[in-house]
Amino acid sequence: MLILIEVYKKQYKYLKIFFSLLILSVCIFLSIFSFLSVNQKPYSLFVEFDDAYGLKQGTPVTYKGVNIGVVNRISLSINKVVVLLTIRSSKTLIPYNSIFEANQIGLFNDIIISIKPQSNVNYSSKNIKVLGTDEMGFSYTLAKFLPHDSYIRGYKGISYDDLIRSTTRIAQRFDDPRFFSLFYLLLKNSLYISDEILILIYNSSIASQMIIHSVVSILS
Incomplete structure (x- = not known):
């Protein structure tokens, strides 16, 4: 009987150590995850288009070909379409002089919003000026970059429909x-x-x- 009690005590001790290590590992993982989440807090941009051009919720947003966010919401009014973009990380800075275009790509004419800066920005501490911290808790240094909730004008980019339409018109002219x-x-x-x-x-x-x-x- 005493031997069984000793065996149970040892097993209980090992289980206690195991669960303690498990809880400690979970706490460390959650701490690291929360730290990364704080450093990569998303922000939003509003882009105005004349037409939706096939945009929908979940449409990718790319900057120089790299996926940096998605279309979160589309609002329709009489003379315009306003698209809400969610940029995944506050560390992704977009220059003020960037052009926002709705382009068709691929064999299936997938729609994306591509962001292209018109010129390179010299990102250094001498050229960047901190303007303060917004209500979301991260600061924007942003004499040269778009801050949270910026309102931008968007344009129609590459469209295969327009290309087919133009080719059809040319063929009709030849006929x-x-x-x-x-x-x-x-x-x-x-x-x-x-x-x-x-x-x-x-x-x-x-x-x-x-x-x-x-x-x-x-x-x-």
Whole structure:
């Protein structure tokens, strides 16, 4: 009986140590996760477009080709469409001079919002000025970067629909008989003008030869 009690005590001791280590590991993991979450707190940007261009909730947002966020919400009004972007990390700074475009990419014409800065920004402590801390708890140094809740104008970028539409218009122009008649008339006039120019050059060369021959005869 005493042996069984000793065995149970040892097992209880080992279980106690195991659960203590497990709880300690969970606490360390949660601390690290919370620290990373604080340092990568997201922020929002509002972008105004003339049209939705196929944008929807969850559409990727890229900066120089790197995915940095998603479309969170789309608001429709009479004359515009306002898109709320969620940028995942406050460490992702976007220059003020950046262009926001809705582009179609890939074989399936997927829509993305691409952000492209018009020029490089010299990111150094001398050029960056701290403007304070916003209500979300992180500071923006932002004489040159977009702060939280900025309102930006967006534009239509690459669209395969527009390309197909333009190609169709060009094909329709070539099918138009008036185009061929105009092209034939232009070609005919070009040939006539080229013939006249050749005749003029030939006559000019003959006249110059006659003048040179006359001058040589007089001098001799």
